[in-house]
Amino acid sequence: MSAWPVPDGIRTTEVDLGGLRALLIEPAGESRPGSVLFFHGGGYVAGSPETELFLTAHLVTRTGFRACSPDYRLAPEHPFPAASRTV
Secondary structure, X not given: OOOOOOOOOEEEEEEEEXXXXXXXXXXXXXXXXXXXXXXXOOOOOOOOOOOOHHHXXXXXXXXXXXXXXXXXXOOOOOOOOHHHOOO
């Protein structure tokens, strides 16, 4: 999915979200009030904010809201319930 085209008109910033690395995706211009919290797919086994950036970026460009996508821990290195806990 990371090969799918990301729309123009966004900016991304790596941020800290409660001890987890996260990707903040914002419209290049001013954003509307409000935010989207986007959890990437992958069943707690695969994926990252970057692998679904195309989808998150389209949400941002179409709604005008900014979005934050946390990079939660994945199995098997971090078995359940590690993904829901901070480092």
